[in-house]
Amino acid sequence: MADYDLEALSLGELKKMQKDVAKAIATFEDRQKAEARAKVEAFARDLGYSLPELFGTETKSTRAPAAAKYRHPENPSLTWSGRGRKPQWFVEALAAGKTASDLAIS
Structure with missing residues (x-):
């Protein structure tokens, strides 16, 4: 891991680094979820199922608009x-x- 001298960085560089760290954290969580989903899908596939078969359909149902009264x-x-x-x-x-x-x- 790189060792940074934070005192030597300008305010702009620090803010960019802060933004990059926040983005890295968010993408890390997304990658972890995608990896977990892939493992679960592979396990279900090995058993001869798909995730929608095990957990129901993935499509969200939407309500029809109510009729005017x-x-x-x-x-x-x-x-x-x-x-x-x-x-x-x-x-x-x-x-x-x-x-x-x-x-x-x-």
Whole structure:
């Protein structure tokens, strides 16, 4: 390992070295994980399996967007599924005396 005289380095050189060390640490962890994964895959392959067969599929399932249940009375492009925070137009319509069923999409 190289022996550095840190006192002799400029601020720019020290900051570059700091950045290089952080990058080396991050890539070291990535290399360790890749090596471990390769070993596990090789072991599973020796037993006649693949990792997805042992641990399930690797694809992440995504939720389909919720269907709109409510529509703005004057601007039909504004909709709300009824999930999450109420949009401002919905709150204002309720404050103006409308009901949720008045804004429901039929």
